[in-house]
Amino acid sequence: MTLVYVVAGEASGDVLGARLIAAMRARAGGIEVAGIGGARMAEQGVASLFPMQELALMGLAEVLPKLFRLRRRLEQTEADIAARRPDIVVTIDSPGFTLRLLRRIAPLGLRRVHYVAPQVWAWRQGRVKHFPGLWDRLLCLLPFEPDFFAPHGLNPVFVGHPVLESGADAGDPARFRARFGLAESARSLILMPGSRRTETARLMPVFGATVERLRPRFPDLVPVLAAAPALAGELQAQAAAWPRPPLIVTNVAERYDAFAGAEAALTKSGTSTLELALAGVPMAVTYRVNPISAMLARRLIKVPHVAMINLLAGQELVPELLQDACTPERLSAEIASLLGDPERAAAQRAGFSAALSTLAIAGSASPSEAAATAVLDLL
The missing domain is CATH 3.40.50.2000 (Glycogen Phosphorylase B;)
Incomplete structure (x- = not known):
């Protein structure tokens, strides 16, 4: 079995994670998944290490009272990954938690993918200098992002935007x-x-x-x-x-x-x-x-x-x-x-x-299929 450890910190990441898992299993057999997610990832058989909602925090006033708990959850996730030794770790968006996690697990020598590029191209572009070494592959949703991240050696891959799979155009x-x-x-x-x-x-x-x-x-x-x-x-x-x-x-x-x-x-x-x-x-x-x-x-x-x-x-x-x-x-x-x-x-x-x-990416692959290809290719 190939163990893929997926970490999502909010509802949108939970959807991305579930689609990614389904697409990987459609392409390759023997995929086992662990990690942190919500209801959608649970449908794919992921028993979340702890409730994902504990990570869905935004804004200083919301985060400060829960800093101690968040630090404990970060340590708990790091320990779980170290114990399981997955074949690959996929973190999805939620940079306040996931980028810290990627840095902490770097010494483990595991393959790492970050899905949804941090939007540093929009503001405080200097933050990009802190990213080298955090991941082996960066999955980008927007077509102009690879040109921004590539010069920094961050291995970006454009996989298309998940809104194309949302069904927003199929209402009744x-x-x-x-x-x-x-x-x-x-x-x-x-x-x-x-x-x-x-x-x-x-x-x-x-x-x-x-x-x-x-x-x-x-x-x-x-x-x-x-x-x-x-x-x-x-x-x-x-x-x-x-x-x-x-x-x-x-x-x-x-x-x-x-x-x-x-x-x-x-x-x-x-x-x-x-x-x-x-x-x-x-x-x-x-x-x-x-x-x-x-x-x-x-x-x-x-x-x-x-x-x-x-x-x-x-x-x-x-x-x-x-x-x-x-x-x-x-x-x-x-x-x-x-x-x-x-x-x-x-x-x-x-x-x-x-x-x-x-x-959309060239060809007929959906964003989740393109993301699954990028992860499996790294494996």
Whole structure:
């Protein structure tokens, strides 16, 4: 048996890990897997060393009270790897934990792969000098990443972006309308304020005021709030005071069904822009952080766009309304333009197709198949 040790620290990494394991087993027999993961990796037979949720922490205020526990979990994982002596270790994203783990297990002489390149190309590029020696192969999701990492001897391989396997483009609008009893003539607006309280706290009031400004011109507009399951009740309570409370969708299938029937979306920056683009939903992108963080970000960020779909397109394909521009007046004007101007919406959709085409690798291999090939080749 070949033992592959896979470490994922959050839900997106759990999905990537499960797909990778399935793709490796489809290509090679005798694959045994251990490590850390969630429900999706458990479906592939991984008994997680400890609950993955203990690693899904973001932000200084969230991490500081749990530093001691995180250090213990790091030591526990290192000890488990040393005891098992796997044929290869695959760490997935979650750099705050996984990169420390890779450094600690370096003396063991095991083959190591890191899946999802750290986005140091976007800001604080000098951090890349700390990476040599951490892995034998770096699996990149974005087409421009190998050119950034290769000069540093970091062995990057472009495997394609997992959004292409997400099913975001396969939703059923009729099923969504039936689920919520909507008329076929209803026009829906997707609202995606993020999956962390720090994000939703800043964006939910702005989203509510934006919907209210749109209501006189678009009285049949139905807001649909895509909420992380852990925050659904909290966001529903916040939105209950809106003059037009939104429909709430929490699971992936419902979200993609909502995408299929939507005419526009208002989303925070992140992977959600790629999901919406794959579903062909015209959008405006926004974000707001505290002023000090924004000031630091302006000095450190090295890329011309915040939205991933814009980075891929090489232009501002979708409007980015950040910080002071994140106002109900500006957001409602952009959404009204998308709803009222079919040509502008069509231009965005055409741009989406071209940008997303850069996320696929040559040939017919899916991203998970390409990732599995890279890992197995190293073995």
